[in-house]
Amino acid sequence: MDERSLTVAAVRSVGPDSVAIDIETPPEFDAQPGQFVKLTLAVDGEDHSRFYTISSPDVDGEFEITIGIDPEGEVAPHIADLDAGDEVRIEGPFGSDYYEGEARAVILAGGPGVGPAIGIAERALQEGNEAAVVYQDSDPIHVDRIEALADDGALVEVLADDEDLTDAVAAAVADGGQVFVYGFADFLDEATAALEAAGVDGDDAKVENFG
Ligand SMILES: Cc1cc2nc3c(=O)[nH]c(=O)nc-3n(C[C@H](O)[C@H](O)[C@H](O)COP(=O)(O)OP(=O)(O)OC[C@H]3O[C@@H](n4cnc5c(N)ncnc54)[C@H](O)[C@@H]3O)c2cc1C
The missing domain is CATH 2.40.30.10 (Translation factors)
Incomplete structure (x- = not known):
């Protein structure tokens, strides 16, 4: 447009x-x-x-x-x-890294990356699919929608900025699914390392770099 x-x-x-x-x-x-x-x-x-x-x-x-x-x-x-x-x-x-009706969406979000994370997770659940969200932010936002996602059956983990992503990412990808990563470059680096540690190829993820 x-x-x-x-x-x-x-x-x-x-x-x-x-x-x-x-x-x-x-x-x-x-x-x-x-x-x-x-x-x-x-x-x-x-x-x-x-x-x-x-x-x-x-x-x-x-x-x-x-x-x-x-x-x-x-x-x-x-x-x-x-x-x-x-x-x-x-x-x-x-952008080409968006939700396309995948049966299970695993979204890793840093800071304002939580926006697309909740949008995708809500859409996935609305369509009868599964969602997992790992969100890193010491001052989390959209808390009501995050809680609603958990109540509706999504796997949700909120971590502080100084917490390690490795275990939360491993748990989120344990049941497979398409991985999405949204946030600024430093978060993307951490998320990619956590994915590799969990045996997921970062190249298979849909990634949007905020800068
Ligand atoms: C494809 C794409 C999608 C984006 N989607 C969003 C979105 O949904 N929501 C959103 O808030 N922003 C998003 N951004 C970032 C946004 O475009 C702006 O860069 C941001 O709002 C800062 O603009 P500004 O003019 O206020 O700050 P500027 O004056 O441009 O200054 C840079 C500011 O950007 C922020 N910033 C830059 N690098 C980092 C970093 N590594 N970690 C944390 N903050 C950093 C800081 O606030 C910093 O002060 C996206 C960027 C891209 C490229």
Whole structure:
């Protein structure tokens, strides 16, 4: 999709320094959780673009993105200041590492990577499939949706930033499934090492590097 101006339906705090933004889905926009969009915002009169990954299980009517805000960041704090009714410029969807109806989804998420993790896990359970989520963040966000996933039968493990991923990843992949990894580069390195330790080839995982 070429860049379009879309309406913000809601902006919600979903935990410390984090917001979820619901955006009205335009006609002919089809996307899956794990795909991402390019959001362009004018800051001090200059256009800046950043990528954000779809964190809703579907894009029916609206779709959601989840944003971790570094108060020192150039763009994200301005996105957090948006209000319902504002317009945002969106291009996409992009990306090939998303949920495609796999029977078991094992999602490893660091920081704001939890967005696509919950979107994919919710979609998998809705379709009668299985999901496992290993989420590393000392200040977890989307806690209500994480708890709901566990209540609905997903295997869920939340770890602090200084905790080792090895055992949690080994437990999550023990029953097989397609592995997904979402987060910044340092998390991807840790997750890949944990996968290799569990005997899973990192090249078989669907991986999205946030930067
Ligand atoms: C394909 C793709 C998908 C993405 N999806 C998401 C998403 O769903 N949600 C989301 O919040 N971000 C996502 N990002 C990152 C996002 O595009 C921005 O880079 C981020 O919001 C920071 O923008 P900024 O302008 O506020 O910070 P900038 O001024 O660009 O400064 C960089 C900031 O990025 C963050 N950062 C950079 N590297 C790391 C790191 N290793 N660990 C932790 N933080 C780091 C820090 O907050 C840092 O201050 C994605 C990036 C890509 C490439």
